[in-house]
Amino acid sequence: MEVFKTIWNFAADKKTAIGYSVMGLMTIGGQQLFSLVAFKCPCSHQNVPYGFVFLFVPALVLLGMGYFLNSATWKLFTGCCVNPRKIFPKGHCCRGPQVFLQVTMKAFFAPVLWLSMALLNGTFYECAMSDWQTPVYVRAICANKSMECPKELHKVVCGKTSMPAPEREEILRVLQAESQILGWGLIVTTVMLSLLYTCQASCRSKVSYLQMTFWRTYIEKEKEHFDKLSEAYASKLAERNLTSFFENKEVDPFELPSNKAWEEVSSLYFFTRERQYYSTLHRHVEQDRTCVNKEEETMLDFVDGKCV
Structure with a gap:
């Protein structure tokens, strides 16, 4: 899980071609492994649920892992039952759903x-659709075929039908062609929607391209240093407490951020042109903590479609 999380964060946060390629190879490898090792079409009237389970259930699992491993999910929802304004801030009720859309x-x-x-592979689709019993679909795929076609269509994938071999091969080609058309259609649709969303986000961006590049670099470095310092301070605190326990002596003072400070720096980022802070932590250390507007603390915003 830790290895997958590292790869996922590398791809999703940095959005590098290498990161997405690694995720792509992992997904393709898993799909090929399922097809060759785990998938065995029953060639019965269970073809439809069996094929669609292998087609859609792994996708749902990957979707759930995508939500689970994205830190923005937990920034958005942690404490939302106690303070619903984190998701629906006053006067900006659409901000929370917009951030969730990005996630x-x-x-x-x-x-x-x-x-x-x-x-594109077609294995799962061929199995499922070979037993699709919609009359219109059966008539279309069995047109100009032998009389056995409607009754033995579910056996075509396994080659256990009494239909002539040329008819069986033709049906398999049709099923594979349908599957590949859907696959390419999904790819084209996804690419076009991603392009449109990226263009729309860039057009509405509040910062220039170079400043956005700097902002992304800052966020990555801040996360790196935060993880290192968190581990260091946690280690010091644990060592202080254990030393006090075993040596039975008074503890030395140990300054830590207040709960309010933790809450502020854990919220999603709000960007304004007037005060150019690059994260909630940056804003927290720069501003006078007593003058932070409570309304502003609950606001959410994003630049170039990226959550912080």
């Missing part, structure tokens, strides 16, 4: 890739 778009990368590769 969803990231989470959909692996599921869409799985479905695309599975449809």
Whole structure:
């Protein structure tokens, strides 16, 4: 899980071609493994549920993992039952759903890739649709075929039908062609929607391209240093407490951020042109803590479609 999380964060946060390629290879490898090792079409009237389970269930699992491994999910929802204004801030009720939409778009990368590769391969689709009993579909696929076609269509994938070999091969080609058309259609649709969303987000961006590049670099470095310092301070605190326990002596003072400070720096980022802070932590250390506007603390915003 830790290895997958590292790869996922590398791809989703940095959005590098290498990261997405690694995720793509993992998804394609998993799909091929399922097809060769785990998938065995029953060639019965259970073809439809069996084929669609292998087609859609792994995609749903990948979608769930995409939500689970994205830190923005937990920034958005942690404490939302106690303070619903984190998701629906006053005067900006659409901000929370917009951020959730961004998280969803990231989470959909692996599921869409799985479905695309599975449809291009055709194995799962052929099994499922060979037993699709809709009269219109059966008449269309069995047109100009032998009388056994409607009754033995579910056996075509396994080659256990009494239909002539040329008819069986033709049906398999039709099923594979349908699957591949759907696969390419899904790929084209996803690419076009991603392009449109990226263009729309860039057009509405509040910062220039170079400043956005700097902002992304800052966020990555801040996360790296935060993880290192968190581990260091946690280690010091644990060592202080254990030393006090075993040596039975008074503890030395140990300054830590207040609960309010933790809450502020854990919220999603709000960007304004007037005060150019690059994260909630940056804003917290720069501003006078007593003058932070409570309304502003609950606001959510994003630049170039990226959550912080």
